[in-house]
Amino acid sequence: MNKREGEGWSRRNVEAAQERDVHANPSSAVIAAFKVFQQELDSRHDKYERLVKISRDITIESKRAIFLLHRVTNVPNAEGVLNEAEGKLDGVRQKIGQIAEELRGEDIYQFHRAFTPGIQEYVEAISFLHYIRHRSLISLEEINARLVFMNTENSDPKGSAEAPPSGARVLTFQVTPADYLLGVADLTGELMRLCIGSVGNGDIDTPFQLSQFLRQIHDGFSYIGNTGPYEVSKKLHTLRQSLGKVEDACYTLRVRGSEIPKHMLADVFCSRTTHMDTEEGVV
Amino acid sequence: MSVTEMFSYIQGFLSADQDVREDIRKVVQNLEQTAREILTLLQSVHQPSGFKEIPSKCAKARELFSNVRTQMAELKTKFPVEQYYRFHEHWRFVLQRLAFLAAFVVYLENETLVTREEVAQILGIEVVREKGFHLDVEDFLAGVLIMASEL
Numbered sequence: 001m002n003k004r005e006g007e008g009w010s011r012r013n014v015e016a017a018q019e020r021d022v023h024a025n026p027s028s029a030v031i032a033a034f035k036v037f038q039q040e041l042d043s044r045h046d047k048y049e050r051l052v053k054i055s056r057d058i059t060i061e062s063k064r065a066i067f068l069l070h071r072v073t074n075v076p077n078a079e080g081v082l083n084e085a086e087g088k089l090d091g092v093r094q095k096i097g098q099i100a101e102e103l104r105g106e107d108i109y110q111f112h113r114a115f116t117p118g119i120q121e122y123v124e125a126i127s128f129l130h131y132i133r134h135r136s137l138i139s140l141e142e143i144n145a146r147l148v149f150m151n152t153e154n155s156d157p158k159g160s161a162e163a164p165p166s167g168a169r170v171l172t173f174q175v176t177p178a179d180y181l182l183g184v185a186d187l188t189g190e191l192m193r194l195c196i197g198s199v200g201n202g203d204i205d206t207p208f209q210l211s212q213f214l215r216q217i218h219d220g221f222s223y224i225g226n227t228g229p230y231e232v233s234k235k236l237h238t239l240r241q242s243l244g245k246v247e248d249a250c251y252t253l254r255v256r257g258s259e260i261p262k263h264m265l266a267d268v269f270c271s272r273t274t275h276m277d278t279e280e281g282v283v
Numbered sequence: 284m285s286v287t288e289m290f291s292y293i294q295g296f297l298s299a300d301q302d303v304r305e306d307i308r309k310v311v312q313n314l315e316q317t318a319r320e321i322l323t324l325l326q327s328v329h330q331p332s333g334f335k336e337i338p339s340k341c342a343k344a345r346e347l348f349s350n351v352r353t354q355m356a357e358l359k360t361k362f363p364v365e366q367y368y369r370f371h372e373h374w375r376f377v378l379q380r381l382a383f384l385a386a387f388v389v390y391l392e393n394e395t396l397v398t399r400e401e402v403a404q405i406l407g408i409e410v411v412r413e414k415g416f417h418l419d420v421e422d423f424l425a426g427v428l429i430m431a432s433e434l
Contacts, residue, residue: 037423109371136285136286140293178297213286220286227298228293228297
């Protein structure tokens with residue numbers, strides 16, 4: 001029974017209770033009880049909706065950060081792009097702080113479906129940025145370490161390095177391993193695009209690094225197999241396709257690369273990737 | 284942390300999660316069995332012969348509910364109390380059934396609508412989330428609705 005049905009049913013119950021043929025006193029007690037239910041359900045639903053809104057904002061901003069990061073290969077000022085992306089993700093972290101505030105005192109799993117899309121998108125963005133900078137996979141611990149929020153009495157935003165005043169409250173948001181896994185699965189799609197993009201720019205080192213990295217991630221997902229949430233199995237299929245494209249790019253570079261002038265490499269890959277899309281994915 | 288180490292860690296987490304869910308499923312199966320017994324007992328009131336035996340059936344149902352309380356106590360031990368909603372889907376259906384059965388018994392006994400607190404008492408659980416394993420408002424209302432159609 002989803003939340004909307006629950007609310008509709010509680011209102012219908014109020015009317016049903018009024019129609020029921022009972023003595024006057026029990027009837028008003030029943031109506032009073034249902035009023036309480038209605039309030040509970042409404043406030044729960046409102047919180048859920050607020051979280052959905054925040055999650056949507058997080059998704060949008062994270063996607064913008066990812067688009068920005070793809071430009072890092074074309075642009076001479078890579079550090080500028082990285083800093084701008086970092087700035088966007090700082091904004092996202094503040095939004096996550098809002099989620100943490102809403103969830104204070106609540107069971108996080110009750111509202112998990114509301115914010116999981118946004119969190120997965122954030123994991124995708126932050127791990128993308130981390131890979132570009134460090135050529136490694138950001139760990140779940142590292143992600144969660146940056147999701148600590150200080151909330152002092154004078155609403156001083158997080159970032160104070162000194163010991164918090166006695167009125168300070170510390171809020172944390174913990175990304176679950178499942179959300180981390182799904183975010184990383186989506187990351188592989190972006191890495192594949194990064195690979196094709198970097199080849200087009202004449203970068204012939206990145207594809208090989210990416211190929212190895214993606215192979216490791218793919219092996220990790222294979223190890224997990226069915227133990228994870230069911231969405232992982234769907235994403236595994238896409239992951240294999242991405243891995244295939246990247247390895248194909250490396251193969252072409254290795255075998256044909258010396259023959260093809262750099263400025264034509266991009267065209268070669270465009271035609272190859274469209275060819276691959278039309279045939280069945282090879283496992 | 285390398286990629287392999289990260290996935291190893293996650294795999295550990297996920298398989299521990301699966302083990303907990305297995306344990307929960309086993310207890311929920313027992314609860315479902317008891318619920319079926321109570322349902323069979325109470326459904327006989329729809330027949331003309333059963334109608335006169337309502338008080339004895341209610342008494343018998345109450346006895347069966349003590350089994351429910353025992354099984355609920357066992358269910359509570361299977362997972363950390365603050366993760367109620369993480370595993371909620373496993374017992375939602377049977378809890379709604381049990382809420383309906385409790386409401387039905389109370390109605391057969393004195394023709395009133397049971398309160399959330401009464402149902403919680405019959406099932407051996409709490410009403411308020413902070414106090415422990417509780418009866419969610421939506422599940423209580425769903426149970427009441429099932430009873431409405433039964434009536």
